[in-house]
Amino acid sequence: MQNKITKLFNIKYPIIQAGMVWNSGWKLASAASNSEVLGLIGAGSMYPDVLRQHIQNCKKATSNPFGVNVPLMYPNIEEIMGILIEEGVTIVFTSAGNPKTWTTWLKDRGVTVVHVVSSVKFALKAQEAGVDAIVAEGFEAGGHNGRDETTSFTLIPMVKDKITIPLIAAGGIATGASMLAAMVLGADGVQIGTRFVASEESSAHDNFKQMVVNAQDGDTQVTLKELTPVRLIKNKFYLAVQELYKQNPTVEALQTLLGRGRAKLGMFEGDLDEGELEIGQVCGLIHDIKPVSKIVDDIIHEFEIAKNNIPNTF
């Protein structure tokens, strides 16, 4: 299948492994790229020098294209952008910020730029800013989440109707059937996060990977909407947040409870009680930890099965 997305990134399958804080270092990204999908390093949880090391390691580990996901709210954003260019990164996914700020600068330096959005309005703004493609991420996605709570099922076709550049769907996609469904709804490709957390090459702590495997429907929720809405597993920390909500807390009180470093504590260090465990609703469909190559093979196989199972006609 050659399509807009495979051509844009020069990959075999129109699948992007999402850049995720504390989960997607060079090991995951290079494994994804070596499996002929697009691997992304998640810069959001890396100091600049750590990111540089991951990029250098990734270049050594794969000769296939890979990219870096950069949240634009990153405090050292100028230093980060400089490193991307110095290290010859040619694909950048930006999120959580205004696409106008960096798109032209990156494109002037030969970088393919993709921006992540959660609404039609932001999709149009990103297209106007000149990005090469858009990731439309639905409410079911793990981690930071849009305020409109629009789900993949409705977001994909609504964005597709309004933009002309390639569209990558994210949120709720972990299997070949869901990849096909996203493409039926109008996506040219898919970005997959949660499924790759439960991979051998993810840098997530084993405790967290196992919790993802055990999670079922209803085990995640979007909370902390007064700060940045985030979907996480309903663990002890989540319940403490809900207790605080009963007291009509100020934004500052929520910020104090959240503190700093909880995402690392939970996902990277494996503290399942006190950590912030960001994962998508689709965790309920994930029952094993597999190598990335096997995950990709299975998705492609399931995609073909789902295609062949489509009823012939009315």
Add this chain to the structure above:
Amino acid sequence: MQNKITKLFNIKYPIIQAGMVWNSGWKLASAASNSEVLGLIGAGSMYPDVLRQHIQNCKKATSNPFGVNVPLMYPNIEEIMGILIEEGVTIVFTSAGNPKTWTTWLKDRGVTVVHVVSSVKFALKAQEAGVDAIVAEGFEAGGHNGRDETTSFTLIPMVKDKITIPLIAAGGIATGASMLAAMVLGADGVQIGTRFVASEESSAHDNFKQMVVNAQDGDTQVTLKELTPVRLIKNKFYLAVQELYKQNPTVEALQTLLGRGRAKLGMFEGDLDEGELEIGQVCGLIHDIKPVSKIVDDIIHEFEIAKNNIPNTF
């Protein structure tokens, strides 16, 4: 396409027109059934004698199968169930209550019973109760909504994995492409609500139909979670609820603000400021008011197009 759902209801297309308060009387249900999908009368907004009249009118208006949707929390539930049997209704969709209470009673009287759920757990309970099929309704759906906030994209495959009886997907479906996507995810058929609100035969007020046509992504939200979570358009009443939330209101205060009759006031009487306007996220994809027969024709046509657009292979 003959499948489990077309056979269960003896209809041509595996599509159910959702039973919706203040929108789906005998005119809508009979138009749907005459278009060879399953029409449902929504009993939730009808006094018992009004419901009886709608059933009698529906029988006169179509010779095709139709059904009635009954919220099990209905205050006069025993009288309602008696009327369904007296009037020879053979298909009943139950929602908002325990499927154990009425399923056996209805099935003993020859009725096909379907129960609406929003989670895997409730799907399993409904299957155990002996229902003939399940409607799995995602977070994007209009009106009353599940507490887990699980979206169609993840709910459909998760429910499909666990149940053996036929599965109808609901929430976010308004086009042939979304019908195909739901079936790719594991559904045997689809229940469509929002699209049929904006039909000529819906009993919704013209003001409300026009508001649905004008609505875009981000214009609905789920609120009033302390009472029953409900997805509605963000109108003046919705904003008043959000203002009240800032004061950390009691459940009683929310109930007082909601009052009685707001759904009728908004959807049936057309007061777009003070009414409760229940609609699904997919309203952003609906741009016209059409006759039901045209809606069904278009969905089937779009379904075929979406099927033919599927990429051939990798």
